[in-house]
Amino acid sequence: MNEEIKLDIGCGRRPLEGWTGLDIVGYDGIIQYDMTKQQLPFKDNTVAAIRCINTLEHVERKYYRFIFNDWYRALKLNGTVEIIVPNFLKDADHALSDITHVSLWVPNMVRYLSGERPRYADYGFLPWEVVQNKNFEKENRDLHIILRTKINRKTGIKYEL
Numbered sequence: 001m002n003e004e005i006k007l008d009i010g011c012g013r014r015p016l017e018g019w020t021g022l023d024i025v026g027y028d029g030i031i032q033y034d035m036t037k038q039q040l041p042f043k044d045n046t047v048a049a050i051r052c053i054n055t056l057e058h059v060e061r062k063y064y065r066f067i068f069n070d071w072y073r074a075l076k077l078n079g080t081v082e083i084i085v086p087n088f089l090k091d092a093d094h095a096l097s098d099i100t101h102v103s104l105w106v107p108n109m110v111r112y113l114s115g116e117r118p119r120y121a122d123y124g125f126l127p128w129e130v131v132q133n134k135n136f137e138k139e140n141r142d143l144h145i146i147l148r149t150k151i152n153r154k155t156g157i158k159y160e161l
Helices: 061-074 092-097 107-113
Strands: 005-009 020-023 047-053 075-086 128-135 142-149
Touching: 047 061, 061 075, 107 128, 107 142
Parallel strands: 005 020, 005 047, 047 075
Antiparallel strands: 075 142, 128 142
């Protein structure tokens, strides 16, 4: 029986149980992965889910198109990404006081991932369906975002670049 591939990106030393850990640091048992320079080491349409918890705020925005499009590539039809990041609008001190935070997140950022914004412009992001975009229940100062690969209604398959 094939197990679903579920990736815990930026997991440090301890990925969530049942998930494959990836981190920029090469810890024992963890796949070393620099999301700003490498594609995920998985074939197209093979990954069921990705979680990226308290990680993307440590990555410059200029890499987001590469990262999100690569994750989209690797995810299966209806694959999901779960993201938790500090919400700058909810707690600026929390978002800015960590000197390793190099990007700020606000709820409306996902409008660019969904293709809703900017109107009449194409920045090259594959379109995501926003399943959830709200304050995290366990830590109200963080955003809890869930994205799903968007399906082309005409073809029934994922969009491609």
